[in-house]
Amino acid sequence: MLTIKNLHAGIEEKDILKGINLQVNPGEIHAIMGPNGSGKSTLSSVIAGKEEYEVTDGDIIFEGGSINELAPEERAHNGIFLSFQYPVEIPGVTVTNFIKTAINETRKARGLEDMPANEMLKLIREKSELLEIDRKFLSRSLNEGFSGGEKKRNEIFQMAMLEPKLAILDETDSGLDIDALRIVSNGVNKLRSKDNAVVVITHYQRLLEYIVPDFVHVLLDGKIVKSGGKELALELEEKGYDWLKQELSV
Numbered sequence: 001m002l003t004i005k006n007l008h009a010g011i012e013e014k015d016i017l018k019g020i021n022l023q024v025n026p027g028e029i030h031a032i033m034g035p036n037g038s039g040k041s042t043l044s045s046v047i048a049g050k051e052e053y054e055v056t057d058g059d060i061i062f063e064g065g066s067i068n069e070l071a072p073e074e075r076a077h078n079g080i081f082l083s084f085q086y087p088v089e090i091p092g093v094t095v096t097n098f099i100k101t102a103i104n105e106t107r108k109a110r111g112l113e114d115m116p117a118n119e120m121l122k123l124i125r126e127k128s129e130l131l132e133i134d135r136k137f138l139s140r141s142l143n144e145g146f147s148g149g150e151k152k153r154n155e156i157f158q159m160a161m162l163e164p165k166l167a168i169l170d171e172t173d174s175g176l177d178i179d180a181l182r183i184v185s186n187g188v189n190k191l192r193s194k195d196n197a198v199v200v201i202t203h204y205q206r207l208l209e210y211i212v213p214d215f216v217h218v219l220l221d222g223k224i225v226k227s228g229g230k231e232l233a234l235e236l237e238e239k240g241y242d243w244l245k246q247e248l249s250v
């Protein structure tokens with residue numbers, strides 16, 4: 001589904017990603033961990049196509065084709081979802097109306113008509129029930145006065161509605177409390193299928209007790225220096241990152 005080959009990227013004169021290789025297959029959950037400033041958020045932004053970052057070498061292949069040249073919207077239309085992609089407050093536009101527009105934009109890009117209103121309602125009902133989202137929440141203005149947990153709920157709702165093939169959840173600085181942790185992890189677990197994949201970027205081994213990853217990767221100074229199973233997250237929790245730095249320098 002996603003193959004990243006020798007990816008180098010940065011901003012202005014600064015190299016941030018220095019040769020990332022990663023393979024994500026359908027049905028898998030990957031966790032990316034690493035110390036502050038190692039490049040985790042940059043990696044998610046580069047996969048999603050944020051234009052402030054420049055790819056200087058390597059390739060990102062999604063569903064068989066290179067997406068290096070695609071704009072963020074095109075990547076989204078192809079089925080890549082990045083959390084925090086729409087953090088804007090839009091007074092007067094409800095959570096529901098925003099997602100309806102996003103869905104119809106995606107359909108338009110794929111040459112489809114708008115989703116019929118009854119089908120849309122059915123989908124909204126189905127997904128909000130699945131995620132235990134209350135009706136009142138759906139009619140609130142997007143992100144206006146949302147608490148951290150409500151922002152998470154909105155993101156997971158957007159993800160559920162858009163049904164991306166690849167979801168990238170950047171949880172590094174989202175200040176997840178117990179409720180938000182539960183919202184994110186329940187959402188991911190309920191939406192998980194053999195056809196979609198999730199990359200979760202986190203500092204919290206605790207999140208990975210709820211969303212159990214198939215693979216854990218450690219990013220250090222712009223490179224994936226170690227990959228393993230879920231036990232790697234426990235090892236990192238216990239030992240920190242210094243042992244890895246030492247191991248790598250010998």
Ligand SMILES: Nc1ncnc2c1ncn2[C@@H]1O[C@H](COP(=O)(O)OP(=O)(O)OP(=O)(O)O)[C@@H](O)[C@H]1O
Binds near residue numbers: 172
């Ligand atoms: N837009 C930007 N402008 C300037 N420097 C940037 C920008 N984005 C990232 N960087 C720099 O690139 C490096 C990696 O940042 P990034 O946010 O990807 O790290 P991170 O691993 O996600 O960190 P954290 O765990 O603290 O969230 C840092 O040194 C950061 O200052």
